[in-house]
Amino acid sequence: MSNVKSSRQTRILAELVNTPSLRVAELAQQLDVSTETIRRDLDALTELGLLNRTYGGAIRRLSSEPPVHERHxxxxxxxxxxxxxxxxxxxxxxxxxxxxxxxxxxxxxxxxxxxxxxxxxxxxxxxxxxxxxxxxxxxxxxxxxxxxxxxxxxxxxxxxxxxxxxxxxxxxxxxxxxxxxxxxxxxxxxxxxxxxxxxxxxxxxxxxxxxxxxxxxxxxxxxxxxxxxxxxxxxxxxxxxxxxxxxxxxxxxxx
Amino acid sequence: MSNVKSSRQTRILAELVNTPSLRVAELAQQLDVSTETIRRDLDALTELGLLNRTYGGAIRRLSSEPPVHERHxxxxxxxxxxxxxxxxxxxxxxxxxxxxxxxxxxxxxxxxxxxxxxxxxxxxxxxxxxxxxxxxxxxxxxxxxxxxxxxxxxxxxxxxxxxxxxxxxxxxxxxxxxxxxxxxxxxxxxxxxxxxxxxxxxxxxxxxxxxxxxxxxxxxxxxxxxxxxxxxxxxxxxxxxxxxxxxxxxxxxxx
DNA sequence: ATACAAATGTTGTATTTACAACATTTGTGA
DNA sequence: TCACAAATGTTGTAAATACAACATTTGTAT
CATH class of the missing domain: 3.40.50.1360 (Rossmann fold)
Structure with a gap:
């Protein structure tokens, strides 16, 4: 994985600590990448269980949810x-x-x-x-x-x-x-x-x-x-x- | 406020405990009301600080805790x-x-x-x-x-x-x-x-x-x-x- | 430098939502 | 029962998102 990619995803996660929910367009503008890239990032982070996807954006992973390893x-x-x-x-x-x-x-x-x-x-x-x-x-x-x-x-x-x-x-x-x-x-x-x-x-x-x-x-x-x-x-x-x-x-x- | 309205909003909040995020269309179908009604419910509940709105739906309120914990x-x-x-x-x-x-x-x-x-x-x-x-x-x-x-x-x-x-x-x-x-x-x-x-x-x-x-x-x-x-x-x-x-x-x- | 793969961007279209305006139904008190 | 307000539904339009396909750029190993 490229360096720029992972640091961008880290920034997405950091943003989510402050704001409960973010929107794809918002993130794309803020990080100066296309919405498709954000979408791919969000999907990847969802796969890793690091956040939850919503229609149009993402929200922080909620504490009461089962841990990642338990998802399976x-x-x-x-x-x-x-x-x-x-x-x-x-x-x-x-x-x-x-x-x-x-x-x-x-x-x-x-x-x-x-x-x-x-x-x-x-x-x-x-x-x-x-x-x-x-x-x-x-x-x-x-x-x-x-x-x-x-x-x-x-x-x-x-x-x-x-x-x-x-x-x-x-x-x-x-x-x-x-x-x-x-x-x-x-x-x-x-x-x-x-x-x-x-x-x-x-x-x-x-x-x-x-x-x-x-x-x-x-x-x-x-x-x-x-x-x-x-x-x-x-x-x-x-x-x-x-x-x-x-x-x-x-x-x-x-x- | 009508009885049916408040009980529907209660159900929305309860459903949110199980699922991290819900979508308007999903709720409308499940509760058998129009999407506009759901939208109005979500806006009202947001106004009361009981949940967070997202594009297309809502998520459980994240930041605050029950008053019991405050006292501790x-x-x-x-x-x-x-x-x-x-x-x-x-x-x-x-x-x-x-x-x-x-x-x-x-x-x-x-x-x-x-x-x-x-x-x-x-x-x-x-x-x-x-x-x-x-x-x-x-x-x-x-x-x-x-x-x-x-x-x-x-x-x-x-x-x-x-x-x-x-x-x-x-x-x-x-x-x-x-x-x-x-x-x-x-x-x-x-x-x-x-x-x-x-x-x-x-x-x-x-x-x-x-x-x-x-x-x-x-x-x-x-x-x-x-x-x-x-x-x-x-x-x-x-x-x-x-x-x-x-x-x-x-x-x-x-x- | 070349070739190849990964990452990202672009484009077009279908879905979905948001919003406003208005219609209809339901509930309630006189 | 009537009148009025609250609640809900309907409709049309604009805006945003999702998704797929393809183009372009970037990174990297040889």
């Missing part, structure tokens, strides 16, 4: 798709229970972006914070022992408190999807999930395909108690058979 | 001294209740660093995270409506749950220290504090001198119910008189 992490995109697929299933819900885990946080972000005036019962701070951006959503946090690793409330208090509540739909994650039901790695989490399933009229399990046929210590429900499995790839073999026998709807139906 | 930057040294002064008062405590606010987070950090095997009842995520670094501390989070501004659990659930608990000592912050007692800016916070005072054998109030003689809507306790005031400068005048008459010990006694 397949499961982030999968979770986003799973989250998007959940929304149509809960349009009429008024009271939701949302469990913990990476996928449920994605679902919470999606809910915050697209739903209004719902009440969400949660035991994960990540979920609560994702929902909090939408002020029309009422968030009821469950009590419990705070687990810093999982960022959740767990234990007897959590379960006991849940038993006085009732919700339309529970949306739960899972560490593994075995033939006899979804399971979690942590016994305490499993106990809370079991209570959540019991207190909701309907239960959705969200999990990407990497969880297929894995078994963890805490099986928190039998498949017959689960109404929907929202995932990114169609399950096969014994797992598919178990889901079908227990009338678990698989979403999305086709890839 | 004021009187940091004072709060550190106050937190250090709290520790000698609670060496024998086994079960603590800790309220919310910037000063109590400092106290929590101090406790995490110097104490072992205590149980802490909390309604603030910040306090929980500060304590979580010490694995010997058991953290019981209270339930409640999650308030994103204060990062706390509030409301009837919180109070009701507290009424089944008991603690050696409560450590509470305050927005103001009036002549008839400590008060908070938020009514809901005050209600929770009142319950905390009632459920603890002893109550400490922690507040820096900027709170002296300020009065806020929710007086959550009378001075006679408070055992210690831990602050960084000796109070004077009417406040000092009120504290002495109600036998509130002032810590540290000297600067």
């Amino acid at each position: 992490n397949l499961f982030i995109a999968e979770r986003g798709r799973i989250a998007a697929a959940v929304l149509p299933l809960i349009t009429s819900a008024k009271v939701l229970i949302i469990g913990s885990g990476a996928t449920t946080v994605h679902v919470a972000q999606r809910i915050a972006a697209q739903m209004q005036d719902v009440t969400v019962i949660a035991h994960s701070f990540g979920v609560a914070q994702a929902l909090a951006v939408n002020r029309t959503i009422k968030i009821l946090m469950l009590p419990g022992s705070y687990n810093a690793d999982e960022d959740t409330m767990l234990g007897a208090h959590t379960v006991a408190f849940l038993n006085n509540l009732y919700a339309d739909t529970a949306i739960l994650g899972a560490s593994g999807l075995g033939n006899d039901g979804p399971s979690d790695a942590l016994l305490e989490t499993g106990a809370v999930y079991t209570a959540m399933v019991a207190r909701a009229a309907r239960t959705l399990v969200v999990a990407d395909h990497s969880k297929f046929s894995l078994v963890f210590p805490a099986r928190y429900a039998a498949w017959r108690q689960i109404n929907h499995l929202v995932t990114d790839e169609p399950p096969e073999g014994a797992l598919l058979k178990a889901l079908q026998e227990n009338h678990v709807a698989i979403e999305p139906v086709s890839t | 930057n004021l009187f940091i040294a004072e709060r550190g001294r106050i937190a250090a002064a709290v520790l000698p008062l609670i060496t024998s405590a086994k079960v603590l209740i800790i309220g919310s606010g910037a000063t109590t987070v400092h106290v929590a950090q101090r406790i995490a660093a110097q104490m072992q095997d205590v149980t802490v009842i909390a309604h603030s995520f910040g306090v929980a995270q500060a304590l979580a670094v010490n694995r010997t501390i058991k953290i019981l989070m209270l339930p409640g409506s999650y308030n994103a501004d204060e990062d706390t659990m509030l409301g009837a659930h919180t109070v009701a749950f507290l009424n089944n608990l008991y603690a050696d000592t409560a450590i509470l912050g305050a927005s103001g220290l009036g002549n008839d007692g400590p008060s908070d800016a938020l009514l809901e916070t005050g209600a929770v504090y009142t319950a905390m005072v009632a459920r603890a054998a002893r109550t400490l109030v922690v507040a820096d001198h900027s709170k002296f003689s300020l009065v806020f809507p929710a007086r959550y306790a009378a001075w006679r119910q408070i055992n210690h005031l831990v602050t960084d400068e000796p109070p004077e005048g009417a406040l000092l008189k009120a504290l002495q008459e109600n036998h509130v010990a002032i810590e540290p006694v000297s600067t």
